[in-house]
Amino acid sequence: MGRPKQFDPDVAVEQAMEVFWRKGYAGTTPQDLVDALGIGKGSLYHAFGSKHALFEQALRRYRDGQTRALVEMLDEPGPVKARLRRTLGLLVTEDLAGPDRRGCMAVNAAAEVAGVDEAAAGLVRQMLDVTEGAFRALVEEGQRSGEIAAGRDAAALGSLLTNTVVGMRILARVADGPDRLHRVIDAVVDSL
Template sequence: MGRPKEFDPEAAVEQAMRVFWRQGYAATTPQHLVDTLHIGKGSLYNAFGGKRQLFDLALRRYLDQQALAMKALTEDSSPVKERLRKALCFLTEIDASDPERRGCLATNSVVEFGCTDETVATLARGHFDRIESTLQALIDDGLRTGEIQPGRDTKALASMLLNTVTGIQVLTRIEPGPDRLLRAIDATIDLL
C-alpha cells in the first residue's frame, strides 16, 4: 500500500502555473518546482510524470481559466463595442497591472516554443481560435444592432482583434504602464 499524498495536486498545478507563467518553461528547473510547490522530487514525478507533464497541466489550467473569464465578460447586455473593449482589456490589462510583467502564458509559451512543440502549438491554437470565435460572435451582434459598420468581414475583424491582443500581450512584458496598450485598444475598437 502506497503512502497517501501529502499535498493537494490541484493546488500544486495552480502554483506551478504561476511559476511557469512568471519564468517560462526553460528557466524553471524541476528543483525549483520542488522547492516552490513544497513537494518531494518523487512526488513531482509520481503525481505528474515530470516537469513537462506538469507544464502541460498548468497551461491547460490557465487556458481553461481564461476561457471561463472571457465567457463571463462577454455575456452581458451592454453595448457590443463596450463588451469588446472589456474583453480586450481583460486579455491585456490584467497583464499590464502585473508588477511581474508575466504577459499571457499562452502567448509566452508560443514565443518560447514556437512550432517546435506540437502540444503547445495545439493548445495555444485552440485558445486563440476560441478567443477569435468569441470576438467574432460579438462583432456579429454589433452588425445586428448597428454598432458595427455594415458589410464588414466579421471573421477578418475578429482576426485583427486577436492580432492586436497578442501583440499587446507581448508588449506588456516590457511596457512600464497601461497607457500605450489602452491607446491601441481604443484605436482598434474605433476602427470597427
C-alpha cells in the same frame, strides 16, 4: 520512517502554473517546482510523469481559466463596443498590475516553445481559436444590433481582435505605462 507528504494535484497544477508563467518552461527547473509545490521530486514525477507533462497540465488550466473569463466578460450586457473596450482595458490593467509583468502565459509559451513543442503549440492554438470565436460572435452581435457594419467580415475582425490582444499582451511586458496600450484599444474599437 514518516509517511510521504500528501498533496492536492489540482492545487499543485495551479502552483506549477504560477511558476511556469513567471519563469517560462525552460527557465523552470524541477527544483523550482518541488519548492513551489512543497513535495519531493519523487512525488512530483510520480504524480505528473515529467516536467513537460506538468507544463501541459498547467497550460491547459491557464487556457481554460483565461478563455472562460474572456467569454464571460464579452457576454456581459451592454453595447458591443463598450464591452470590447472594457474587456481590452481589463487585460491592460491585469498585465500592468504585477511588478514582474509576466504577460499572457499562452503567448509566452508560443514565443518560447511553439516551434519545438507541438503539444504546447496545440494548447495555445486552442486558446486562440476560442478567443477568436468569442470575438467573432461579439462582432456578429454588433452587426445584428447595428453597431458594426453588416458588410464587414466577422471572421476577419475576430482574427484582427485576437491578433490585437496578442500584440498588446507582448507590448504590456515592456510598456512604460498604459497610454500606448489604450491608444491601441481606441484605434481598434474605433476601426470597427
